Structure formats: C-alpha cells, structure tokens
Amino acid sequence: MKKIVFDLLNNDNGEEQAILGAKRFLQENSDYFLILVGHEQLIKKHLSDYIDRIAIINNETIVHIESSPRDVLRTQNSMLEAFKQLNESNADGILSSGDSGSLITLSSLKVKRLLGIERPAFMPILPTTTDKKMLLIDAGANIEIKPEYLSQWAMIASEWYSILFGSKKPIVGQLNVGVEEYKGSEITKNAKNILKEVSKSANFVFNGYVEATNAINGDIDILVVDGYGGNVFLKTLEGTFIAFSKLLKNILLKNWKTKLAALILKRHLREFKQKFDYRNTGGAFIIGLEKIVVKAHGGSDELAFYNALNQIKIGIENNISTILNKKFKEADNED
C-alpha cells in the first residue's frame, strides 16, 4: 500500500476541512494508507469507516513562528511530527497547509535531496490566460541562488509538467527584466547559459528570457527564476487579481442597471474568477527531494485538500522520485 503523511493542523479553516478532504481521498483510493497527524478524537469521529487504512498520530500543537522558520524545530508541533512520520513509516509523500518557510526548512533538513540537487525549491501551479497551466519555480524558497540551480530545477519541473499535463517537451522560460541578452544580473546571465547548454540533452525546450509582462500568456510551460523574483511575480499576480476582482465588483454593484448586467455575466465571471483564484490551482510542490512534498494553500477547503492528495498520488503512480533519481544519476555519470 502507498503511504501519504498528512499534517491536518496549521490551516486557516480548521482541521475539519482537512479531515473531510482525507475522507474523500480514502473513499476513492482503496490502495492508499494515510498517516494523519492531528486531534485523535476528531479524526476518529469522521474516519471510523477507514480505520484499517489510517494511522492516527495525536498532536494538538500548531506551528508558531516568531523570529525564524527554524522555530518550527523548537516545539513538538504537528508539522515536525509529520516529517518524523514520513521517515519512520517510509511514506511516499507528505501534505501540509502550514507556513511555507517552516515547510521548506523541514523539507531541507528532514528529507533526503535528489542526487545532484543543491537546494529544494517552491513550485506552485499557476493559471495562464489560455487553458494551459504553468509551473513557477522558485516561488520563494531561495532568495539568493547559484546559477546552476535554475537548470536543476528546470529538469525536475519538466518531469512534473509531463506527468501532470502530458506535454513531452515543455517549454521553459527564464524570468528576467528584459529579453535582451545584455539585461539582468551576472547570476541571471550565467544561469541562462547553463540552461541553454543543459536543454540540449534535457526533456525541455529552453526559450530564453521572458518578461513578467508576457509570462502568463500561455507561451511558457515552466517559468524558472530565483526565489526573490519568483515571489514578487507570484504575489503581484495574486494581488492584481484580488484588486481587479474588487474593482470589478464595485462596478457591478453600482446601481440597478449594473446589477442587471452582473446577473447576465454571473456564470462567465465565476468561471474567470475560479480560474485565477490561486486557491483553485492546486497545492505547491517543494521539489528537489526524494519524497513528494506538497503545500496546500492556507485557506484550503475539503476539495482543495482532496486535490492536493491527488497531486501527490499522480507523482507516486508515475514513480517521479525514481525517474528523477535515475536521470540525475545519469547526468552525474556523464560528467
């Protein structure tokens, strides 16, 4: 049986939504075993039908970060406990909706890295203006980078992209302040040269620099960048979406005429909103590790948690960790 560890605490909507997400996943996947970290009584109340396919680790301590993400190591909180379980039970993946920094910290310290990967990175799935999705890497785990990180991440991301969206050779773009060759920092330029070189024998096409202005127009499948640029990009995208939605809502509620228009547009606007609401795009991966680590959004509901468990399942069923380890081993031997 395949095993996933699930930290049920540390989310904004309380533990129940997480448990209900787990329930739905258990219903539909009889070959999966979940190791659940949270309030034992609450878990038992909801999941009594699945008692033979779950292990319950009672823990009621949420993560509390004061001065550094490393604070996660200082209490016996559910996230730390979940990582302990990941190793002890030899599970395949782990899900949490808690603080990103803590999750990155634990991923770095408690999970073995893939061969040849220097740093794990944060990889959310983003919508584009077309029907396609894109992967962003790194969205904030590594504020400063070495040039070679980007090509390592691009290799992992392209493997994930193929599995998730079926594209054999995804297109990788590098976020920069301009598309001209002379633009960007020395690290950016060096990273570009390495990406160009690596792409010759890798499972992705490298499209060079991309400006943020055009990054979500669907031309690019994977956007690679240091965690600083990636974080600013992601949060500006989210912020603009929120601002845009609010302003549009104000227009639609202006008077009875605009309310009539709102009524006509309701269904279409809902589709648009759902597409760009980052809570609906799935959990973010923390990649570069031998286990599959997924961070669900802090505001996840039952459906979002269920989807995040499915993301891990897709990775497990496609043997992503074995494939990646093999690839990097080969790359290592060629050197």
Add this chain to the structure above:
Amino acid sequence: MKKIVFDLLNNDNGEEQAILGAKRFLQENSDYFLILVGHEQLIKKHLSDYIDRIAIINNETIVHIESSPRDVLRTQNSMLEAFKQLNESNADGILSSGDSGSLITLSSLKVKRLLGIERPAFMPILPTTTDKKMLLIDAGANIEIKPEYLSQWAMIASEWYSILFGSKKPIVGQLNVGVEEYKGSEITKNAKNILKEVSKSANFVFNGYVEATNAINGDIDILVVDGYGGNVFLKTLEGTFIAFSKLLKNILLKNWKTKLAALILKRHLREFKQKFDYRNTGGAFIIGLEKIVVKAHGGSDELAFYNALNQIKIGIENNISTILNKKFKEADNED
C-alpha cells in the same frame, strides 16, 4: 524663461504626436521655451506660431540598441543630442519617450547627480485601487543595489510625492518577500535598518516591509525596492492588467446577452481601464539628478506628451532640484 529639452524621436507613434503635445504645452505656458530635437521641417510645419519660444535642433537619427544601452553613445542620435542641449542651454528638464536603458545611461553619464546620491533610479507613477497614486522606485535602473540607495531614493521620492500629490509626509514601504523581520536578503534587511533610521528626521513615514500582494491597495504612497524586484513588480502588474482586460473583453463579447451587459457597463469599465492603463499614469522620472528627466511611455500620444511636459513643469515651479540639493547638503553636513 524656463527651458525644457524634448527628444521628439524614438517613440512608437511617430514624431507628430510629440510635436502636437509640445504645441499644446506652448499654447498654455507662455513663460516656457522648448528645445526640440527632431525633423526640422515637420516641427516648423506645426509650430510656426511659436517660433520665438522654440529652438529646433534638426536630427533624424533614432536610437538603435544592439548589444548594450551604451550603444546610445555610438551614433549622433536625437536622444544623445537632446542631452547635449540640456547641458549647453542650461535647461531645467528633458523629456524623451525612447529606450529606458539608453535614457538611464545618458542620465548617468551626462547629467550631474544630486549631492549624496550614488545612483539615479527609475520612478514611474502607478495607480492604486483607491483614488491615490503611488510612486515606485526603482523600476529597473539598478538591478543590484547597495542598501543605502533605498533611503536616498525614498528622500527624493517623498519630495516629489509632496509636490505632485500634496501629502506632507508620504508613507514609504519597502517591497519584500514577506513582512516578517527575518525575511529577505541581507541587502534588503540592511536597507530596512537604514530606512528606519533615516525616516526619523526625513519627510516620510517608514512603514516597513510590504508584500507585492498588498502593494497597490493605497496604504503605501512610495514603494522602494531594488530595480530587479521593482521591474518584476511593475511588469507583472502591467501584464496581469492586460491579461485580465482581454479575458473580460472575451466574456463581454460572448453572445448578445453579454453584449447587452457590456453596453450597460461601458462607461464604468472605461473609467476603470483608463485608471489602470499605465499609459495614463504619466511619465516616469529618472531621479537623483540635478535636472528633471522624464521618460514618456513609448506609446504616448499628444495628451500623454503634454502631461509629461507638465510633470517637468511642476518640478521646475517647485524648485525641486534646489530643494533636494539643499536637503542632501544638510544631511551631508550633519554626518
């Protein structure tokens, strides 16, 4: 008479829109003298009524950048000529809608810096979701920075903000990957400490870190950041706005019912669009210099050029360069 130099070439809409913008400005400001760099015949054709308040420098060479912004120095193009005129005629300001990199290069090399300012920076005016505008600095001139740049720029930006929008003590925020004290690079953290210290005796309130998610909600008047983060922020904002507008348009054109709704909303949506269309927010300043340098958008029309000339005028009439030089001199003496 006050003098402004105007590079009429190097814009996407051709020279005529620039000339018409100049014409409108001359009509309304009888105490201004414009030094116009462009096609002599075309200028004469439109501005024969103002011949005593203009100087025409015939130049038909547009800026062509191949491998570096420094290429702007290699031809006798109109932008280079305009900077030459700025110095020779002792004009107060200069306007161009040409390549940003070239403009930064010439600003750095040909214009004297304000006392105590190490690097000029790019400062566009941005809309927020409220009625207020905000200044972003640096939007891309300095990809890498020293920590002390941000406080130098904040001082200049706050002076401009007061002049442009009447606020006595504008609120400065520093763009970062999170608001927690421990987040960000060492440079970011050092810059924050300096900003905190400088704000005690400066004309601005320092509000600490701001995340991109909330940066345009009107809480912040001035957003300071290195040119890398600022550029990604600005371009993501522009790109997302364009993408959302396009998607909204598609919804509105879906069928006769949605077209009816579009008709009802037309006026409101136009207001909304104009507010966020970055072409309507005015030219971007290149600050840190003893002269006022403004970059009009590459797609500027008559009105945009006219507005950009007015921006320079506001700076001139408020003696911004003298005030800033005095301020920095005082700061220098206190050290």
